[in-house]
Amino acid sequence: MQNFRDAVKQALRGQAVDMKTETQWDEVLREFVTGINESEPLIHAFVRRGAAPSVRHLVLAPKGRRDQAHIVLSLEATPRAVVVLSGDRREFTEVDDFQEFLIYFAGLADFRSTLKTLGKVATAPVTGFLRFGPVTDRSPSRDIVVEVPYHEQHNLADAAESAQRAEVKIYVDPKGPSPLGQGVYDPKYPPRWLVAGGYALEIEHHNAELGRIMVRGTPLEPLNEE
Structure with missing residues (x-):
């Protein structure tokens, strides 16, 4: 996470400053995305920041087709909690609980169907x-x-x-x-x-x-x- 004092020092040195806040939830999301990409070679999963600094979107695209990217999950991440904004609103304050939710989400029939559909697009x-x-x-x-x-x-x-x-x-x-x-x-x-x-x-x-x-x-x- 970028410390404000360090950011001021970087600015004074004429260096670019990235003040996007990293949270413990971001690391979980990165691991989740890596798991998808390693298991589904025809899918490119990534996290896109929202308009608000705390918003994260989980995005799936067919490999090679960024123009066919779909947001499948939206979240608001703060140092204290992560809130699921898509579908039924849920809040998690423990990393283990958030990981369990993502595992549940990955097993949903709709999510797996989306992976299959996007995989077909990737081979066209x-x-x-x-x-x-x-x-x-x-x-x-x-x-x-x-x-x-x-x-x-x-x-x-x-x-x-x-x-x-x-x-x-x-x-x-x-x-x-x-x-x-x-x-x-x-x-x-x-x-x-x-x-x-x-x-x-x-x-x-x-x-x-x-x-x-x-x-x-x-x-x-x-x-x-x-």
């Missing part, structure tokens, strides 16, 4: 775009629509999620002009970005190989992550 190809302008600017007149095979999308996600984001090579299949994008790939006009599934790759090299498009570059942090 992803519609993506080769983009020429700023990464978040949609331009149907110029964007090139591509299909990203799910294993290539997973490679992109793994590279973006890693602590040390490294260069990655991705193969995509051009889908031709459509209402989503009228552009046609031409190696003479280099696209700047591959955008797919809530991830973006800054393209440093590209070419056509046997009817496919190869793009290589460094991924950004996930587009819809805080």
